[in-house]
Amino acid sequence: MVIFKNLTQRFFPYGVFRKGKAVYLTFDDGPIPEVTPRLLEILDRYGVKATFFMVGENIDKHPEVFEQVFKAGHSIGNHTYNHLKGWDYSLQDYIDNVTKCQERLEEKGVKYERPLFRPPYGKATLAQRKALHQKGYEIVFWDVLTQDYNPTKTPAFMLRRIQRQTRPGSIINFHDSLKSNERMLEVIPQVIEWLQKEGYELAAL
Numbered sequence: 001m002v003i004f005k006n007l008t009q010r011f012f013p014y015g016v017f018r019k020g021k022a023v024y025l026t027f028d029d030g031p032i033p034e035v036t037p038r039l040l041e042i043l044d045r046y047g048v049k050a051t052f053f054m055v056g057e058n059i060d061k062h063p064e065v066f067e068q069v070f071k072a073g074h075s076i077g078n079h080t081y082n083h084l085k086g087w088d089y090s091l092q093d094y095i096d097n098v099t100k101c102q103e104r105l106e107e108k109g110v111k112y113e114r115p116l117f118r119p120p121y122g123k124a125t126l127a128q129r130k131a132l133h134q135k136g137y138e139i140v141f142w143d144v145l146t147q148d149y150n151p152t153k154t155p156a157f158m159l160r161r162i163q164r165q166t167r168p169g170s171i172i173n174f175h176d177s178l179k180s181n182e183r184m185l186e187v188i189p190q191v192i193e194w195l196q197k198e199g200y201e202l203a204a205l
């Protein structure tokens, strides 16, 4: 796995795949009223802080859901304004879209020394990653992909995958989206209970 990590870092420089000793639950694509508030309730019930990589246009459409996440004290990162696949856009267009999302976040009081950014689909060109890194963003990928967006993957599949792949520092990728919705909400309590039983600290990035 060390070799895998080194190769990954070499081909994907300017990005983090794992961090420290805690385990990080991350949720992409919200905030949306159909899913995010129910997820917040579950996280609150277990006293867990997570990280939400938000799409800027969803923040503008659902400011009240944004506020719920923000007030609950979770970390909030940038997932572009329009959920762009980096490979399909010029460097300038991509950076502009990230900046537009970042302006929304900062207007609303989300301010970190190093703003968090996750490229939609995990796809951004080397030049895009380098430019964002130079602008001070921490680019966050993941090492555990639950595939909660895939309707053929059951909660039991997701739990087994997480149990097999999680280690100290793991960053686990979920989505608070309509595609993931019920299956994600069903598995989250099981994931949290398993992680806590195994003695992992659950932290926000």
Ligand SMILES: [Zn+2]
Binding pocket: 028, 029, 079, 083, 119, 120, 121
């Ligand atoms: Zn996404």
